[in-house]
Amino acid sequence: MIRIKGHLQRKSWSLDIDCTLPVEGVTGIMGPSGAGKSTILRVIAGLEGHHSVSVRFNEHLWQADDAWTPTEQRRVGWVSQHPHLFPHLDVAGNLAFAQRRATPHSGNDIDADEVIALLDIGPLMDKSVAELSGGQAQRVSMARALFSSPQVLLLDEPLSGQDPGRKEQILPYLQRLKRRDWMPIVYVSHDGDDMARLADHLVYLEEGRVCQQGSVAEMFADVSGTLVRHHRAMTVVEGQVSSVNAAHHSVVLDTPVGALIWVGEAVKGTCMRVCIAARDVSISRQPLRDSSIQNCLPAMIKAITQEPAGWVWLALECNGATLLAQVSVRAFHRLELGVGDPVYALLKGLAVLAD
Ligand SMILES: Nc1ncnc2c1ncn2[C@@H]1O[C@H](COP(=O)(O)OP(=O)(O)OP(=O)(O)O)[C@@H](O)[C@H]1O
Numbered sequence: 001m002i003r004i005k006g007h008l009q010r011k012s013w014s015l016d017i018d019c020t021l022p023v024e025g026v027t028g029i030m031g032p033s034g035a036g037k038s039t040i041l042r043v044i045a046g047l048e049g050h051h052s053v054s055v056r057f058n059e060h061l062w063q064a065d066d067a068w069t070p071t072e073q074r075r076v077g078w079v080s081q082h083p084h085l086f087p088h089l090d091v092a093g094n095l096a097f098a099q100r101r102a103t104p105h106s107g108n109d110i111d112a113d114e115v116i117a118l119l120d121i122g123p124l125m126d127k128s129v130a131e132l133s134g135g136q137a138q139r140v141s142m143a144r145a146l147f148s149s150p151q152v153l154l155l156d157e158p159l160s161g162q163d164p165g166r167k168e169q170i171l172p173y174l175q176r177l178k179r180r181d182w183m184p185i186v187y188v189s190h191d192g193d194d195m196a197r198l199a200d201h202l203v204y205l206e207e208g209r210v211c212q213q214g215s216v217a218e219m220f221a222d223v224s225g226t227l228v229r230h231h232r233a234m235t236v237v238e239g240q241v242s243s244v245n246a247a248h249h250s251v252v253l254d255t256p257v258g259a260l261i262w263v264g265e266a267v268k269g270t271c272m273r274v275c276i277a278a279r280d281v282s283i284s285r286q287p288l289r290d291s292s293i294q295n296c297l298p299a300m301i302k303a304i305t306q307e308p309a310g311w312v313w314l315a316l317e318c319n320g321a322t323l324l325a326q327v328s329v330r331a332f333h334r335l336e337l338g339v340g341d342p343v344y345a346l347l348k349g350l351a352v353l354a355d
Contacts, residue, residue: 002152002186004043006053008208015039015053015208021201023058023152023184028199028216030190030227035205037188041154044186045078046071057152077145077153077183081160083137085129091140092125098147110182115146118176135166139173146182153177155187159194167194174198175273192231196220196275197351202227220275221324223305223313233278233313235324239352241270250294253352256321261294262350272352278313280349281325285335287344295347299323301339304332312337316345 001020008015015036021027029037042048044055046062046069054064062069085094099112116122119139124132132140138158145153158174159167175198178185189195195202195216202219204212204227211226212219219227220234239253244266253260255274266272288296299316306312312332314325323345327337337343 001056001058002044002184003056004040004053006050008039008043008048008050008053013208015043017053017208017210019203019210019213021184021186021203024181025200026178026185026187026198028195028202029186029188029205030192030195030202031205031211032190032230034207036208037190037205038156039208040205041078041156041186041188044074044152045076045154046074075149075151077148077150078156079138079141079145079153079158080156081158083141085132085137085141085144087129090126090128091121091132094129094140094144095125095147098144102147102149110146110149112147114180115143118180119143119173133166134162135169138162138170142173142177146177151183153183153185155185157188157190159189159191171197179271192220192227193275193351196234196236197273221315221322223278223307223324233324233326235276235278235281235322237274237276237321239272239274241266241268241272244268253350257318257323258297260347260350262352264352275351276323276347277349277351278324278326280347281316281323282346282348283314283325283327283331283335283337284344284346288346291346293346293348295345295350297323297345297347299343299345301337301341301343304337304339316343318345 001023003020005018029040031037043053051065055062061067062074119142121139121143124136159170187199199216202216203210217236219225220236222228223233237255239255241251242254243252249265250261250263251266253262253272253274297318299318301314302317303315310329312327312329316323316325325345
């Protein structure tokens with residue numbers, strides 16, 4: 001675990017923190033601009049120079065009133081929005097530089113060839129930094145961070161500033177990195193959808209304070225939590241491709257809420273993170289026929305939460321798991337919905353991220 005505790009004072013802003021991040025999977029740090037997300041990464045990396053915040057990485061006390069481990073000895077990898085590569089070196093030279101600086105240690109020494117294959121940068125090796133596209137430079141920057149053999153990887157908004165198409169190209173690489181599980185990743189972003197697709201654990205910050213933390217699935221389903229006040233509620237589950245229909249470019253995903261049809265290409269057996277926005281789930285009293293909506297799941301209403309703004313949240317039991325739906329108050333009354341009612345959940349959109 002990474003334990004961060006203490007107070008950091010800047011002129012008119014302060015960080016007051018006491019939180020523990022797991023050292024497995026991806027921990028997301030979310031919050032509005034100026035909440036202190038990057039500051040936390042800088043504290044972990046030892047770039048803030050304040051002894052008033054203590055940081056413990058597993059059994060190692062990195063900083064406290066009377067302790068300080070310099071940044072280079074913490075062995076953190078850092079990737080930010082702007083890939084900082086050496087412009088006078090080609091891609092291979094940038095990677096070789098990181099490799100020379102890596103400290104050999106037991107545990108998660110990384111196989112260079114595997115990183116190159118995972119991030120698909122083999123064809124880029126001879127290119128100069130100036131020749132790389134934004135997405136390619138970001139992948140090289142990730143490889144460089146991995147080549148330094150870090151014990152934790154810190155990602156500061158690596159997708160920010162990328163256009164949606166390029167973001168979709170980079171996200172799968174992050175997902176692959178996560179699945180490879182070389183080291184824990186702390187991932188800063190203000191984008192809720194990216195977080196739902198990538199993170200396992202989530203910390204939500206506001207004005208330098210932790211407002212909410214927990215598993216990604218819990219936080220995106222907590223309709224009274226801070227996160228859902230700022231971002232859309234979602235059901236986040238893991239799925240696996242059980243069949244492929246190449247002619248229709250669609251696949252069937254086995255998920256805890258039932259079998260779901262998704263339009264996209266994937267190989268049978270692939271594991272996927274599936275995110276279903278509550279507002280993309282409609283309710284019907286009858287099974288749907290002759291509709292373009294492909295997913296119609298039998299469900300039962302488990303809980304109802306009304307909110308003042310004209311919406312009602314429904315927690316549905318689907319196949320033994322929970323699926324969240326958001327319907328208008330008007331529809332809720334027209335259908336005379338109540339707890340215990342059998343209904344059908346109609347799913348129009350799914351966001352999925354493949355392994
Ligand atoms: N070097 C600095 N000196 C003084 N104040 C700073 C410094 N860096 C950041 N701040 C202030 O500290 C606060 C937290 O900044 P931080 O960059 O951690 O926020 P953030 O949540 O990462 O924001 P964003 O999403 O906009 O990047 C902000 O009020 C910012 O203006």
